[in-house]
Amino acid sequence: MRRAAPLLIGAGLLLPLAAIEPRAWLTLTVAGLAMGMLIFLVASGLTLIFGLMDVLNFAHGALFSWGAYAGFTVAVAVNARWGWAASPSVWANAGLLLLAVAGSVAAAFALGVLLERVIVRPVYGQHLFQILITLGATIVLEELIRVVWGPNDQVMPVPATFQGSWDVADVVVLRFPAIAIALGLAVYAAMQWLLTRTRVGLIVRAGVENTEMVQVMGHDIRRYFTAVFAAGSGLAGLGGLMWGMFSQAIRPSMGGEQLIFAFIVVIIGGLGSVTGSLVGALLVGLAYNYVAFLVPKAAIGVTMGIMVLVLLVRPTGLYGAGR
Amino acid sequence: MSAGVITAVQAARRAARRARGRSPALYLRLALVAAWALLPALQPSYQLLDLALKVALFATLAASYDVVIGYTGIVSFGHAMFFGFGAYAVALAVGRLGAPTYGHLLLGVLAGVAVSGVVAVVIGVFSLRVKALFFAMITLAFAEFALILAVQWGALTGGEDGLSPRMPGVFAAGAAGPLGLPGRVVTYYALLTICLGLFLLMGRFVHSPLGRTLQAIRDNELRAEALGYRTFVFQLVASSFGSVVAAVLGGGYAVWVRYVNPESALGIPIMLDVLLMVIIGGIGTLEGGLVGAAVLLTARTLLPNLRGLGGSLVAGSEILQRLSERWLLYFGILFVLVVFFFPRGVLGTLREVAARRRGGAAPEA
Numbered sequence: 001m002r003r004a005a006p007l008l009i010g011a012g013l014l015l016p017l018a019a020i021e022p023r024a025w026l027t028l029t030v031a032g033l034a035m036g037m038l039i040f041l042v043a044s045g046l047t048l049i050f051g052l053m054d055v056l057n058f059a060h061g062a063l064f065s066w067g068a069y070a071g072f073t074v075a076v077a078v079n080a081r082w083g084w085a086a087s088p089s090v091w092a093n094a095g096l097l098l099l100a101v102a103g104s105v106a107a108a109f110a111l112g113v114l115l116e117r118v119i120v121r122p123v124y125g126q127h128l129f130q131i132l133i134t135l136g137a138t139i140v141l142e143e144l145i146r147v148v149w150g151p152n153d154q155v156m157p158v159p160a161t162f163q164g165s166w167d168v169a170d171v172v173v174l175r176f177p178a179i180a181i182a183l184g185l186a187v188y189a190a191m192q193w194l195l196t197r198t199r200v201g202l203i204v205r206a207g208v209e210n211t212e213m214v215q216v217m218g219h220d221i222r223r224y225f226t227a228v229f230a231a232g233s234g235l236a237g238l239g240g241l242m243w244g245m246f247s248q249a250i251r252p253s254m255g256g257e258q259l260i261f262a263f264i265v266v267i268i269g270g271l272g273s274v275t276g277s278l279v280g281a282l283l284v285g286l287a288y289n290y291v292a293f294l295v296p297k298a299a300i301g302v303t304m305g306i307m308v309l310v311l312l313v314r315p316t317g318l319y320g321a322g323r
Numbered sequence: 324m325s326a327g328v329i330t331a332v333q334a335a336r337r338a339a340r341r342a343r344g345r346s347p348a349l350y351l352r353l354a355l356v357a358a359w360a361l362l363p364a365l366q367p368s369y370q371l372l373d374l375a376l377k378v379a380l381f382a383t384l385a386a387s388y389d390v391v392i393g394y395t396g397i398v399s400f401g402h403a404m405f406f407g408f409g410a411y412a413v414a415l416a417v418g419r420l421g422a423p424t425y426g427h428l429l430l431g432v433l434a435g436v437a438v439s440g441v442v443a444v445v446i447g448v449f450s451l452r453v454k455a456l457f458f459a460m461i462t463l464a465f466a467e468f469a470l471i472l473a474v475q476w477g478a479l480t481g482g483e484d485g486l487s488p489r490m491p492g493v494f495a496a497g498a499a500g501p502l503g504l505p506g507r508v509v510t511y512y513a514l515l516t517i518c519l520g521l522f523l524l525m526g527r528f529v530h531s532p533l534g535r536t537l538q539a540i541r542d543n544e545l546r547a548e549a550l551g552y553r554t555f556v557f558q559l560v561a562s563s564f565g566s567v568v569a570a571v572l573g574g575g576y577a578v579w580v581r582y583v584n585p586e587s588a589l590g591i592p593i594m595l596d597v598l599l600m601v602i603i604g605g606i607g608t609l610e611g612g613l614v615g616a617a618v619l620l621t622a623r624t625l626l627p628n629l630r631g632l633g634g635s636l637v638a639g640s641e642i643l644q645r646l647s648e649r650w651l652l653y654f655g656i657l658f659v660l661v662v663f664f665f666p667r668g669v670l671g672t673l674r675e676v677a678a679r680r681r682g683g684a685a686p687e688a
Contacts, residue, residue: 056459119659131398131459132602132662135595139655147649256591260467263460297475304468307461311449 020293028289034177036285037184038243042258043265043277044187045235048228050263051272052208055120055229056127059134060236060262061255062141063108063115067237068156068244068254069149071104075157086160093159097179100241108237111141112230120229121222138256145252153251156244180242184278187235191274204228208272264303268310270320279318332535355613359515363508373579374624376511378616380576383518385600385612386525387568392598393607394529395561396541400594401446401462404469405566407589408442409435409573411473411480414583418488425491432574439570443563451558458562466594473585485584494578514575521568525609528564537561599658605668614669622654 020028042064049057075096078084084096119137123129162176195201207214207221214221243258244250265284269276284303292299310318329337362375388402409432416431417423442465450461473480480486489495493506494513501509528534540547540554548554577583586592600619604611665672 119663122663128392128396128398129662129666132598133659135598136655136659136662139595139651139658143649143652143655147652260460260464264464267457267460301468304464307464308449311457311461315452 020290024293028293029286031174031177032286032289033282034174034180034246034285035288036282037177037181038239038246039258039261039265039285040184040278040281041180041187041239041242042236043262043269043281044191044274045232045239046262046266047269047272047274047277048191048232048235051266051270051277052204053225053228054208054271055124056130057120057134057229057232058131058259059115059137059141060232061257061259062138062145063111063233063236063255064240064243064258065145065250065252065255066111066141066240067104067108067234068240068250069145069154070107070237071100071241072154072156072244072250073149074103075100079157084159088160093162096157096159097162097245100245101238104237104241105234108240109230109234111237112233113226115233116226116229121225124225142252142255149252151252153249156248156250158245158248162245176246180246183238183242187238188274188278195274200224261303264307267317268307270317273317273319276317276319332532352610356519360512363511370624372507372511374620376514376579378613378620379515379518380572380579381597381600381616381620382613383521384569384572385597385604385615386522386609387565387572388597389601389606389609389612390525390529390568391562391565392601393609394534394541395537395558397451397558397562398459399462399562399565400459400591401443401466401469402565402569402597403591403594404462404466404589405439405443405569406573406576406593406597407469407473407583407585408439409570409575410577410583410588411435411486411573412438412570413574413577414486414488415479417490418486423489423491423495428491428494428578431577432571435570435574436567439566440563443566444559447559447562451555451562466589466591470585470589470591473589481584483585485582485587487582488577490578490581494581510579514579517571517575521571522609525568529609533557533560599654601668602658603661603668605671605674606666608668608670608674611668611670618669 042060045063046057046060049055049060078096078099079086082092084092087093115134115137119133120130123133158176162179195205203214203219203221204224207219207224211221239258240250240255243254261284265277265280267280268283269278269280283306287302287306288299291302314320359375359379363372367375384402384406388399391397391399391402412435413428413431416427416434420427420430446462446465447458450457474482476482493501493509495506529537536547536552536557539550540552540557544554573588576588580587596619600612600615602615603618604613604615661668667675
C-alpha cells in the first residue's frame with residue numbers, strides 16, 4: 001500500500017480531468033490541497049494523541065475551538081492597539097498572524113497539559129473511560145467558550161495581505177489557502193523530523209510500544225506523554241485558528257464538526273502514521289472539491305465513501321501498521 | 324455432562340431462582356411499574372404525563388444502548404441515529420401515504436426496524452471486523468451523515484422544520500379513546516406497554532446464554548475467541564439488536580410527540596443525553612437507564628424555571644449572568660465527576676454496596 005499510495009493520489013488527481021476543463025481543474029486542485037492541509041493541521045494533532053498514544057480524545061474538537069478563540073482574542077487586541085490587520089504593510093500583517101498563532105498554540109498547549117494531567121492520565125488504556133471523560137471535558141470546554149465569548153458567531157480579523165487572490169496564468173489562487181498549504185507542509189516536515197530523526201521521538205515511540213521498559217531505562221515517560229498530548233493539543237489550536245481565518249468566522253461548536261473530519265482522516269491514513277494523515281487529508285480535501293464541483297449534492301457523502309472504501313480494501317488504513 | 328455435577332452457570336441460575344422471592348428488587352420493580360400504570364388515574368397535568376412517558380421511553384432507549392455499550396462493550400455513537408430512523412419512518416409512513424391508518428403506523432414501525440437492522444449490520448460488518456475501537460468513530464460519522472441527509476433532503480424529510488404528521492385513530496391529537504378515556508391516555512398505556520415489553524425482552528436477551536457470551540467477550544475478547552466463540556458475529560448480533568429496539572422506540576416517540584425534526588430525533592445532543600443516562604444510572608445494569616432518564620429529563624424540565632431565579636440573583640455582571648445560564652456546563656462537570664468517582668453509576672454503586680453488606684462477592688453485571 002505504501003508504494004501504491006502515490007499512484008492512488010495520482011489517479012485521484014488526474015481522473016477528474018476527464019470531466020472538468022483544465023483551468024477549473026487547476027483552481028479546484030489548489031482549493032482542494034488547501035482544504036486538505038487545513039484538515040491535516042487538525043488531524044496531525046489527533047494522529048499524535050489518538051494514533052500514537054492510543055487515547056481516544058474527543059476533546060480535540062474543543063481544543064480546536066479554544067485555539068480559534070484564543071487566536072481571535074489576540075488578533076482583535078493587536079488590531080485594536082496597532083491596527084495591523086488593515087495595514088497595507090506585509091510585515092505588520094505577518095506579525096499579526098504570528099502573534100495570533102502564538103496565542104492560539106499557547107492556549108491550546110496549556111489546556112492540553114491540564115487535560116492530560118487531570119483527566120486523561122488516570123484512564124490510559126481504558127478506551128471507554130477515555131471517550132466518556134473527554135466527552136465530559138468537551139461539554140465543559142465548549143460551554144466555557146460560550147461563557148467567556150458569548151454564544152454567537154464572531155468575525156475573525158484577517159490581515160489584508162492574506163485576503164483576496166493571486167492570478168497566476170489565469171488560475172485563481174486564493175492567498176490564505178496558499179499560506180495554509182505552506183504551513184501544513186512545514187508542520188508535516190517538523191513532525192516527521194521530530195518523530196523519526198531525534199532522540200525524543202525515539203523515546204516517545206518506544207514508550208508507546210513498551211512503557212515499562214522505557215521507564216526502566218531511566219526516562220520519565222509520563223512527562224513525555226504529557227508533552228506529546230500537549231503538542232497534539234497545540235496543533236489542534238493552530239488548526240482552529242487557521243480554519244477560523246479561512247472561513248473568517250468562528251463559533252463555539254466549530255470544533256465538533258471538524259473533529260469528525262479529523263477522525264475520518266486518521267482512520268483513512270492509518271493509526272499513528274503522520275504521512276498517512278497527510279495523504280488522507282489531501283485525498284479528502286481534493287475529493288470534496290472535485291465532487292462539490294461535479295455533483296454538489298453528493299459532496300457531503302464523499303468523505304464517508306472514501307473511508308468505507310479504504311477500510312474495505314485495507315482495514316488498517318493506508319499506512320497503518322496493522323496493530 | 325453427568326448428573327449431579329452442576330456447571331457454574333447452572334449454580335448461578337439456581338441461586339438467582341432461590342433469591343427471586345426474597346429479594347426486594349422484584350417488589351421495587353413491580354412498584355415502579357404500578358406507579359407508572361396508575362399515574363393517569365390521578366389525572367395529572369399535561370406536563371407531568373408527558374414527562375412520565377418520556378422518562379419511560381428514554382429509560383428503555385438508554386437500556387437498549389446499555390445492551391450495546393455495557394453488556395457487549397462496544398461504544399457506538401449511532402444509537403440516536405437508529406432512534407431517528409424509527410421516528411422518521413413512522414412520521415413518513417403516517418404523514419406521506421395519504422389518510423393515516425393503523426396499517427400505515429405498523430408499516431412505519433416495520434420499515435424503521437428494517438432500515439435500522441440493515442444499516443446496523445452494514446456498519447457492523449465494516450467496522451467491528453477491524454477493531455471495536457473504530458466502531459465509535461464510524462458510527463459517529465454515519466450519525467453525522469444521517470443528520471446532514473435529514474436536513475438537506477427537505478423534499479422528503481421536511482428539512483430543519485421536520486414533520487408533524489397526523490396520527491391515526493386514538494393516537495391523533497384530541498381524539499377520544501374507548502371506555503371514555505382520552506386518546507392521550509390510551510396512547511400512554513400503549514407506549515408504556517411497548518416499553519415494558521422491550522424491557523423484558525432486553526432482560527431476557529442479556530441473561531440468555533447469548534448475553535453471557537457477550538459479557539465474556541466484553542471482559543476478555545481474546546479469551547472468548549480462544550474458547551471458540553466467533554466474537555465478531557456475537558458483537559454484530561448485539562449491536563443490531565440494540566439498534567432495532569432503538570428504532571421501535573423512535574417510532575413510539577414520534578407517535579407520542581407527533582413531531583419529528585433532525586434536532587429532536589437524530590442529533591448528536593440526543594446521543595449525548597442517552598450516553599449520560601446510561602452513565603448516571605450505571606453502565607451494565609439495564610435498569611440504570613431509568614434512574615438516568617428520570618434525573619436528566621426532570622432536571623431539564625425544571626431547570627429553565629431555576630434559570631430565571633439565578634438570573635435575577637446575579638443581575639450585575641455579564642459573565643456571572645452567562646455562568647448562570649449555561650446549565651450544561653455544570654452538567655458536564657457533574658458528568659466528569661461521576662465518571663471519576665462513581666464509574667458504576669447510581670444503580671451500579673447501590674448494587675455494589677448491597678452486595679458488600681450481604682458479604683458476598685461483587686455482583687455480576
